Amino acid sequence: MDRQKRNQIVSLVDQAIKPLGYECLEVEWDQVERALRIFIDGPNGIDMDDCLAANGILKDLDDLDDMVSGAYRLEVSSPGIERPLRTVDHFKEAVGQLINITLLEQVDGRKRGKGILEKVADSGSLTLNIDSNEWSCPIELLNRANLVYDWS
Known part of the structure; x- marks a missing residue:
């Protein structure tokens, strides 16, 4: 779909x-x-x-x-423990948590990312900390995103 x-x-x-x-x-x-x-x-x-x-x-x-x-x-x-994230409000509630995202196209050489969501701009830009590196992407390029539960 x-x-x-x-x-x-x-x-x-x-x-x-x-x-x-x-x-x-x-x-x-x-x-x-x-x-x-x-x-x-x-x-x-x-x-x-x-x-x-x-x-x-x-x-x-x-x-x-x-x-x-x-x-x-x-x-x-129900969405389960690794609930989907779609809206700016969903992402704002998830700041500080581990998330997984897939984009429709690459941003800064990356189409997928798994990291701590550091901030969400009102414009809809997301900033993740992936392996101690910041990566920002616009929410409008989002294909899928969800919380990631740390099972350890």
């Missing part, structure tokens, strides 16, 4: 579930399983009842069916 369609689906889902107090963080398309995975969050986290409530709204959303051609399985889930 391309970035534009993914963003359209996130926006559509976000509007549909916002009245329930939820936010759509990310969507993933699994071509092999024909599964649309939707990751949501709420002010107090997400549990199974929240996922069921959101699924109940989304399964009848005709606009969503129009965006995904053919039969598919809808999965609604």
Whole structure:
């Protein structure tokens, strides 16, 4: 699924579930399983009842069916410990934490980075500390980003 369609689906889902107090963080398309995975969050986290409530709204959303051609399985889930990051606010909440990002194109010879998020400018520029080196990139070039849990 391309970035534009993914963003359209996130926006559509976000509007549909916002009245329930939820936010759509990310969507993933699994071509092999024909599964649309939707990751949501709420002010107090997400549990199974929240996922069921959101699924109940989304399964009848005709606009969503129009965006995904053919039969598919809808999965609604919590973001988990390595939650996706999409917005400037998400990144501001993650300052000081280990994150992983993938860009649409290279910036300063790098398309991927894993490091401590040091700062987020209001303009949307991210600065990471990767192996004691600063690397900055604009959020508009972001393809994917998520928190990274240190399992050690």
